[in-house]
Amino acid sequence: MQRNTFQRQVVLSAVQTLCHATADEIHRFVAASHPGISKATVYRNLGLLSENGQISHIEATSGADYFDCTTSPHYHLQCTECGKIFDVPFLYLGELNHIPVDPGFTVTGHTVLFKGVCALCNNNKERKIK
Amino acid sequence: MQRNTFQRQVVLSAVQTLCHATADEIHRFVAASHPGISKATVYRNLGLLSENGQISHIEATSGADYFDCTTSPHYHLQCTECGKIFDVPFLYLGELNHIPVDPGFTVTGHTVLFKGVCALCNNNKERKIK
DNA sequence: ATTTATGCAAATCATTTGCACATAG
């Protein structure tokens, strides 16, 4: 049976405050008020909380993974300049899980990740040119 | 100007032979006949060849990335048991790059990766149960 | 009391990088 530790509560509440954050960002946030909490504990709790469906795990294709306070299915846009994650609302292609592949294969899910440049980074780029 | 080194030719030909392979698999394949070629060189050439559009880079969400001998746009299915990559033909959602997001954002591309269990691994699982 | 969780440090895995030497153009 899973226990309701102080550390787990603090990690969950950090994810809910930060909305989209990496394990390291969550650890830094948590450690600010509770310096004793280790990064390993943050990782272990992020894993458990995602398995429980209390948060969701955003698997990036480069750099660190992110954790999301929202658990409803939706896709993300990641800025290739700063790494930040943004929600892509109003789009979820559930039917993609039923694509016809060789019988024998079992499709269990799919990931969609958009790449782009966020407003802030676009702005910084323009300034550099000038 | 880019040079046409022996090592680069060997790496390209390995990717074309293996079709879907990780840097490590490509290095092992290459090293079998040319033991002098280092893994760093394999990585550097895989990077250059993808930039040139001679091969493509499959960014995985866990474990090692793969390199693909094909360069036409298509998605992949990765087996969560063995990590192998399979093509998902006849499906490319180019229109996804035009999803409406906040103005200021620039969407430059998207990744779709299916997760599932391949025929071979499904088979192995069944045997374990019995 | 017993099992689950924690903190720490070390280990792992994929990939990148610095640097001295080699070689393609």
Add this chain to the structure above:
DNA sequence: CTATGTGCAAATGATTTGCATAAAT
């Protein structure tokens, strides 16, 4: 010749793990 590429080993970054101790139930 000289810029680009190579091999080696060390560095990096994200994440995981072993182990002794702590604390939830």
